[in-house]
Amino acid sequence: MRILLVEDDDILGAAVRDQIAADGHAVDWFQRLDESDDALSTTQYDLILLDLNLPDGLGLTFLTTLRRRGSSVPVIILTARDQLSDRLSGLNAGADDYLVKPFDLSELSARIAAVSRRYTGNPNPLMEFGDLEIDIATKRIFKQGLSVDLTAREWALLSCLLQSPSATISKSRLEDALYAFGAEVESNAVEVYVSRLRKKLGHDIIHTIRGLGYRMKG
Amino acid sequence: MRILLVEDDDILGAAVRDQIAADGHAVDWFQRLDESDDALSTTQYDLILLDLNLPDGLGLTFLTTLRRRGSSVPVIILTARDQLSDRLSGLNAGADDYLVKPFDLSELSARIAAVSRRYTGNPNPLMEFGDLEIDIATKRIFKQGLSVDLTAREWALLSCLLQSPSATISKSRLEDALYAFGAEVESNAVEVYVSRLRKKLGHDIIHTIRGLGYRMKG
DNA sequence: AGAACCCTTACAACCACCTGAACAATGTTT
């Protein structure tokens, strides 16, 4: 999943970015809105984390124009403002969620998961594929009841496939899930990780569609 | 919109019910879970407001089983518990949002609106041709419910036909869909791929208009 | 009948993919 982070606080921004990356998502971090505005017009994001602590309430107007343009990308607002009126105006402007600083990073992860669950139309945090049980929330996998450990990259690729389990995911999209967007690499990294996942999870879980991409079994 | 409210507090429940009704939604208010459980099996709700302040954490297990059954109805948790661990377990169990008591009724309205906005975004449009179901977004095809895999070229040709299903597409245009811009081909490639598609999808799906091109059935 | 168009099958060459293994980078223990 590709996430846009708009946050002008160095320390908080870095912490959030690292947390998101640890969850296996690709992050683009902008500290200013004009940058992000440009990026938005050319790039497609799956989720936007928007800091409202910006001069002149630029964050809100940005969100408003975004919605006015017809974008339906999920937006979670991050802000220090705890006033009810702030929350209301944020939600009414088209935000999907509202998180008040200081917040816990694990709650951010959970809310990102909740919003993107809804977005991708897969609300179930517990999934089954044959003899596999996958708990997306706690990142635990059981094969025939036995716990299976994945590395960070392996999980990043798998969770990208799980976002829409019945869809065919192109290789380039999986590449974006592995490497923060824009890091173009000429390699067969995706194939290698698919191979390693199959070794751990079973050879019939991930289905290859030659020339188009991969998708989950079923 | 029909909303299920599970709340055992008389005063709060009444207030919430009135607020929702004032927003123009239909509300069913249950104070106990066994009732709501029965109601759920027979009735379809568009949104669930779930109070977690119930003995033995029944609210959470209810949510978990709801999700495990495959239900994707949006759920907003209402609770007095402000602990991070509570919020995490709620969100991880499949809740869409989490509201801590005491909350303002106007914020509840805003969050209901935010969640249902996301929910009503209709998912992938399915196209039907006889016993065929085609999901363009996920690039999946089902023939009599069974998944059919296409190769890259086959899909390229089919999706070109699907772009204007009722139009007759010329052979040269289909050729352009198969081979990126200007690549000269001296063969009957289009005919071959039409034949291969018919073999996989059925012989009456793609209609031949002699001398003009091809078109989807119907 | 002849011509133009279309359908299907077959086949060799190619290319996407798989996988083992080596190497680099990073983290951890002694």
Next chain:
DNA sequence: AAACATTGTTCAGGTGGTTGTAAGGGTTCT
């Protein structure tokens, strides 16, 4: 600090599905 363990990345050989082409037969129109 050195040795070790884990993870991430790259490379190369092998495999089989995909693909372009051609050939032969069928159908429709003049």
